[in-house]
Amino acid sequence: xxxxxxxxxxxxxxxxxxxxxxxxxxxxxxxxxxxxxxxxxxxxxxxxxxxxxxxxxxxxxxxxxxxxxxxxxxxxxxxxxxxxxxxxxxxxxxxxxxxxxxxxxxxxxxxxxxxxxxxxxxxxxxxxxxxxxxxxxxxxxxxxxxxxxxxxxxxxxxxxxxxxxxxxxxxxxxxxxxxxxxxxxxxxxxxxxxxxxxxxxxxxxxxxxxxxxxxxxxxxxxxxxxxxxxxxxxxxxxxxxxxxxxxxxxxxxxxxxxxxxxxxxxxxxxxxxxxxxxxxxxxxxxxxxxxxxxxxxxxxxxxxxxxxxxxxxxxxxxxxxxxxxxxxxxxxxxxxxxxxxxxxxxxxxxxxxxxxxxxxxxxxxxxxxxxxxxxxxxxxxxxxxxxxxxxxxxxxxxxxxxxxxxxxxxxxxxxxxxxxxxxxxxxxxxxxxxxxxxxxxxxxxxxxxxxxxxxxxxxxxxxxxxxxxxxxxxxxxxxxxxxxxxxxxxxxxxxxxxxxxxxx
Amino acid sequence: xxxxxxxxxxxxxxxxxxxxxxxxxxxxxxxxxxxxxxxxxxxxxxxxxxxxxxxxxxxxxxxxxxxxxxxxxxxxxxxxxxxxxxxxxxxxxxxxxxxxxxxxxxxxxxxxxxxxxxxxxxxxxxxxxxxxxx
Numbered sequence: 001x002x003x004x005x006x007x008x009x010x011x012x013x014x015x016x017x018x019x020x021x022x023x024x025x026x027x028x029x030x031x032x033x034x035x036x037x038x039x040x041x042x043x044x045x046x047x048x049x050x051x052x053x054x055x056x057x058x059x060x061x062x063x064x065x066x067x068x069x070x071x072x073x074x075x076x077x078x079x080x081x082x083x084x085x086x087x088x089x090x091x092x093x094x095x096x097x098x099x100x101x102x103x104x105x106x107x108x109x110x111x112x113x114x115x116x117x118x119x120x121x122x123x124x125x126x127x128x129x130x131x132x133x134x135x136x137x138x139x140x141x142x143x144x145x146x147x148x149x150x151x152x153x154x155x156x157x158x159x160x161x162x163x164x165x166x167x168x169x170x171x172x173x174x175x176x177x178x179x180x181x182x183x184x185x186x187x188x189x190x191x192x193x194x195x196x197x198x199x200x201x202x203x204x205x206x207x208x209x210x211x212x213x214x215x216x217x218x219x220x221x222x223x224x225x226x227x228x229x230x231x232x233x234x235x236x237x238x239x240x241x242x243x244x245x246x247x248x249x250x251x252x253x254x255x256x257x258x259x260x261x262x263x264x265x266x267x268x269x270x271x272x273x274x275x276x277x278x279x280x281x282x283x284x285x286x287x288x289x290x291x292x293x294x295x296x297x298x299x300x301x302x303x304x305x306x307x308x309x310x311x312x313x314x315x316x317x318x319x320x321x322x323x324x325x326x327x328x329x330x331x332x333x334x335x336x337x338x339x340x341x342x343x344x345x346x347x348x349x350x351x352x353x354x355x356x357x358x359x360x361x362x363x364x365x366x367x368x369x370x371x372x373x374x375x376x377x378x379x380x381x382x383x384x385x386x387x388x389x390x391x392x393x394x395x396x397x398x399x400x401x402x403x404x405x406x407x408x409x410x411x412x413x414x415x416x417x418x419x420x421x422x423x424x425x426x427x428x429x430x431x432x433x434x435x436x437x438x439x440x441x442x443x444x445x446x447x448x449x450x451x452x453x454x455x456x457x458x459x460x461x462x463x464x465x466x467x468x469x470x471x472x473x474x475x476x477x478x479x480x481x482x483x484x485x486x487x488x489x490x491x492x493x494x495x496x497x498x499x500x501x502x503x504x
Numbered sequence: 505x506x507x508x509x510x511x512x513x514x515x516x517x518x519x520x521x522x523x524x525x526x527x528x529x530x531x532x533x534x535x536x537x538x539x540x541x542x543x544x545x546x547x548x549x550x551x552x553x554x555x556x557x558x559x560x561x562x563x564x565x566x567x568x569x570x571x572x573x574x575x576x577x578x579x580x581x582x583x584x585x586x587x588x589x590x591x592x593x594x595x596x597x598x599x600x601x602x603x604x605x606x607x608x609x610x611x612x613x614x615x616x617x618x619x620x621x622x623x624x625x626x627x628x629x630x631x632x633x634x635x636x637x638x
Binding site for chain 1: 624627628
């Protein structure tokens, strides 16, 4: 089916899963306010939110099997959108499942915590669908405003307040950059639609146009902030450490996936004609993010901060896919995102399982001898660390993720051989901290007097083992995910001759 | 450059000149006889009490925030109202009127959706007790 986006009712149909999630979230918001705050009510709203996310996943899957597309319009209807939606929805499912137990332990009572995750996910789905810079802005705001609140959810924690304020101020700053970039690009091309910008940039030879160059640069800075790529990563470690751990996992995976997906779509659809201008900056951004993330992570003792720097390094890896500027690069990007999301979620779930009330026990020394008291958690954590590192077989799908990224980098029209070498070398550096976690868990004795980790809740345990099994199984049979990510590249809309007007 | 911006430039110049003239002229013309009372900050004619940087109850911020949210949301209705004639017509207007049989409820429906979302927010705020002073 080809949607005519100029027709309101067809536009609504094309937004089906997004609308289901938004309407459901509004209803759940009212239900959350209807009863006084309590653990039971929080868990009940959490269960309903899980059901809503599952329904949205089912609807997205149904949409993705129908081979739908659309004409030139404000939103995209293609497999790239559905693929990104599924990653973000799985992220939301994990965040709510982990949150239901984490909130009880940390005495976070508001049931709205789950509803805010739903609203943030709605923003991500709009981002994944956006084919117009105004919709990109709308999606980023809807996502970010919910996340600002979620970071500061734990009102008793000064670190959470610090993280929330820091994220809010820097996020607002980054949004200003993004908006100014959008304004300049609109000023030079006369359109906010990605397809039209792409055509006009090529037709009007904008590569050396100063206003367009400044706009592209500002857009790059704005997206760089949102995906926490060095040198725009300064907020990430503090915010990731202060936020409630399920929200940290949500930010490190779903928020990053959505921001990166938009980044990639804007770059592939609107700015391929600007390739000469953005190639070198993105090249350096990727190299610096990989280098800074991996080297600074070496000295981290707090697991949440360590994973924060690790996620900065992974932003660098994903930027390599953006730098290729090809559809092969975007297939590798989706594949890598699946591998990274699974491993990060699992790792943060283990951090929740080992942690204690007051967000304590997140230090590396608390993991000493974990193998002796919680062998299952230790083995799962080892799988996550090896997967993030890209280790073959035991790292499961993580190895293939890096493999396809390297292949895409080398096969790109402008070969990124040097960048591929940087990727491999920094991955070797990353072994220094990923394997260190494994070493601490397996080779150190449990310190005397160290209390055993508390009993892990069933939902947290479910997330830990489901992600670990998924990583290993998909590592043995990656072909399905490969086929899925190859089919999921952004596809150009059906262009009618009338919609292409001359550049102004 | 675009000639359309010249009036803006004029306005900018006049604004700067007026500001400079007011401050400069009063400095030249005024007679300075300061007294302690005259030097105090003006506070509606009362003698000032204490520091202005006090802590206010969180309730005031709550009301201010809610006011801003709902106030801005109603501001969004103005462009809708200005464009309403076109929004409730399925085809482009002919001479400012909608051709017979082409009336659609799209514009009205959009505003109803907007109002429904606004209402959901209002019910939430009410139920949360944010409108109660104590």
